[in-house]
Each structure stands twice: as structure tokens, then as C-alpha cells.
Amino acid sequence: AAAKVEVLAFGWSGYTTWKLTSDGTLTFSPxxxxxxxxxxLKNYWKVNGVLTLPWGGYADMITKVVIEEGxxxxxxxxxxxxxxxxxxxxxxxxxxxxNYAFKNCANLTTINLENVDFIREGAFYGCAALENITVxxxxxxxxxxxxxxxxxxxLNP
Numbered sequence: 001a002a003a004k005v006e007v008l009a010f011g012w013s014g015y016t017t018w019k020l021t022s023d024g025t026l027t028f029s030p031x032x033x034x035x036x037x038x039x040x041l042k043n044y045w046k047v048n049g050v051l052t053l054p055w056g057g058y059a060d061m062i063t064k065v066v067i068e069e070g071x072x073x074x075x076x077x078x079x080x081x082x083x084x085x086x087x088x089x090x091x092x093x094x095x096x097x098x099n100y101a102f103k104n105c106a107n108l109t110t111i112n113l114e115n116v117d118f119i120r121e122g123a124f125y126g127c128a129a130l131e132n133i134t135v136x137x138x139x140x141x142x143x144x145x146x147x148x149x150x151x152x153x154x155l156n157p
Contacts (some may be wrong), residue, residue, distance in 0.1 A: 014042030024063035030070035041075035074101045097123045119145045
């Protein structure tokens with residue numbers, strides 16, 4: 001029998017709740033709370049050069065991020081430098097990837113961005129393994145969003 005998947009940690013991020021399970025999956029769910037009618041993941045910043053994420057203590061074990069339907073924005077720096085993150089599953093409702101959200105996630109290979117309208121500055125900067133990527137028509141891609149990724153060479157300069 002497969003090992004039982006257990007919840008290792010959980011909490012709030014902006015207008016979402018998150019939980020990390022023992023299989024390495026970090027899942028975000030919408031709450032009934034909204035910001036201007038939208039359910040968004042929180043933005044994070046470095047303070048004195050240090051970034052403190054609620055799930056940061058588990059950074060090495062996170063291999064998959066699942067954003068559930070109903071969440072609109074992926075917060076700034078929310079998944080910055082997660083070394084073993086390989087896959088991100090976005091819902092149709094996700095329309096914006098904010099600045100540096102996935103910067104330097106060196107092992108991230110797969111993300112479907114076909115419903116995303118805005119990919120902000122540096123969002124996937126340094127995601128050197130990013131190969132399986134789908135981007136929709138008319139998406140706004142800001143500076144350095146895909147710098148130092150295999151995808152960068154396919155973008156118009």
C-alpha cells in the first residue's frame with residue numbers, strides 16, 4: 001500500500017489557505033475573503049535581504065505547487081528559489097504571475113500559462129529547466145520574465 005499522505009504544515013497566504021503534504025505537494029485553496037472581489041496569494045518581499053515565506057522552512061521538500069480554481073493572482077516572490085519544485089498546476093482563474101514569483105526555481109520544468117494574462121517582471125527568471133510551457137494569445141510578458149530559461153530564446157526581443 002502507498003504511504004499515507006499527511007499534512008505537514010498549513011496556514012494562510014493573503015486570501016488563500018495553504019497546506020503542505022508529505023508527498024511534497026503545496027496546495028493553495030481560495031477562501032471566502034476577497035480583495036476587490038479577487039482571491040489572491042499574498043505578495044512577499046525581502047526584508048534586510050531576507051525573504052521569509054510561510055512554507056520556507058520546508059523549501060527543500062516542495063516538489064509540486066497546486067493552485068486551486070478561484071485564485072486569481074500568484075503573489076510576488078511566493079515561490080522564490082524553491083530548489084526542488086518541478087511542477088506547477090494553475091487553475092483557469094489564475095490571470096497574473098507577479099514579480100519574481102518563481103525566480104530561480106532551477107528544477108521547475110512544467111507549467112501551463114495559457115489562461116494567464118500578465119507575467120510580471122522576472123517571474124520565471126533563472127528557471128533553467130523550464131521546458132514544458134504553454135503561453136496564451138495576447139499575454140503581457142514583462143522584462144526578464146523568462147531570462148535564463150530555455151524559453152527565453154523563443155520570445156521576440
